[in-house]
Amino acid sequence: MGPFKSGFISILGRPNVGKSTLFNRLIGDKVAIVAEKPQTTRNRILGIKSMSGGQLIFLDTPGIHSGRSELNQRMVRTAIASGRDADVLLFLIEANSPLVEKDQSMIESFRGSKGIRFLVINKMDLVRRERLLPIMDRYQKYYPFKEIIPVSALTGEGIDILLEEIVKVLPESPPYYPEDMVTDQTERFWVSEVIREKVIHHCYQEIPYSTAVTIEAFKENPEKKLVLIKATIHVERDSQKKILIGKGGEKIKKIGEAARKEVEAFLGTKVYLELWVSVEKNWTQNSQVLDQLGYPLTFTHLS
Numbered sequence: 001m002g003p004f005k006s007g008f009i010s011i012l013g014r015p016n017v018g019k020s021t022l023f024n025r026l027i028g029d030k031v032a033i034v035a036e037k038p039q040t041t042r043n044r045i046l047g048i049k050s051m052s053g054g055q056l057i058f059l060d061t062p063g064i065h066s067g068r069s070e071l072n073q074r075m076v077r078t079a080i081a082s083g084r085d086a087d088v089l090l091f092l093i094e095a096n097s098p099l100v101e102k103d104q105s106m107i108e109s110f111r112g113s114k115g116i117r118f119l120v121i122n123k124m125d126l127v128r129r130e131r132l133l134p135i136m137d138r139y140q141k142y143y144p145f146k147e148i149i150p151v152s153a154l155t156g157e158g159i160d161i162l163l164e165e166i167v168k169v170l171p172e173s174p175p176y177y178p179e180d181m182v183t184d185q186t187e188r189f190w191v192s193e194v195i196r197e198k199v200i201h202h203c204y205q206e207i208p209y210s211t212a213v214t215i216e217a218f219k220e221n222p223e224k225k226l227v228l229i230k231a232t233i234h235v236e237r238d239s240q241k242k243i244l245i246g247k248g249g250e251k252i253k254k255i256g257e258a259a260r261k262e263v264e265a266f267l268g269t270k271v272y273l274e275l276w277v278s279v280e281k282n283w284t285q286n287s288q289v290l291d292q293l294g295y296p297l298t299f300t301h302l303s
């Protein structure tokens, strides 16, 4: 066996191409939330894959897009920052709808990074193999990617090859994290993300991007094998609060149940989950509120 290798791998791409799905698949655990809606991921999320010959530290990032709100701009800055210091940059595109020009400007925005670039073509389960060659051809024209690898994050096709090719190019280095560590996120943060995922699933039409979740309390009671969690869902308008709560509190109850089940399975204990809804007028445009909610202005993963 060769020397031990470790490094940071940033997963980059437009919204909805499957970055979070790929990230979870590569790590083998649900660390990031996933939705069929764009702009689900807001922070850079770190996931660790420890193998016999190396440690791969993946960074899931918000999609690169041109949204105007301050939240949107912070999200894009977070993505760019996480590509800056990475050893490997995975540019993810969709086999079923490659958008060459948009991806071109995305790839351009990482000009300053020293990382080795791979093109990863996702959603291969949706297209015939013949579609692949012309796509590879077009993308290779404006960047000499080290590797071009077709995968399906959904079925797992191509994932082993992708892992192998990444290990090959990583620098020799001892592991950065303990072998049994899967992420640097706290349980609190993960729980807040699961709640936000359920809100997106249940009310996306009415409340597209304007919710945030904070955890007010997270109390473990080992004797009763119970965890008590109090969380607040922040929305921008009174009308959104009404929608979220639903007739007779029906909607919020469904969201709470779905989130509780997932958190119980994850923590392996019973969970008592209390949800509150609070209106924060136009928080996606308000720097102070964004700071309080923990969306960074810029972010470097090595600091």
Ligand SMILES: Nc1nc2c(ncn2[C@@H]2O[C@H](COP(=O)(O)OP(=O)(O)O)[C@@H](O)[C@H]2O)c(=O)[nH]1
Residues within 6 Å of the ligand: 013, 014, 015, 016, 017, 018, 019, 020, 021, 022, 033, 034, 035, 036, 037, 038, 039, 040, 041, 063, 122, 123, 124, 125, 126, 151, 152, 153, 154, 155
């Ligand atoms: N058919 C198919 N769908 C996928 C694949 N990867 C992701 N998706 C779906 O694409 C949507 C967006 O995925 P997500 O991981 O949240 O994308 P992100 O915005 O780039 O993080 C979700 O509905 C996923 O289930 C894939 O390989 N095949």
Ligand SMILES: [Mg+2]
Residues within 6 Å of the ligand: 019, 020, 021, 033, 034, 040, 041, 061, 062, 063
């Ligand atoms: Mg995502």
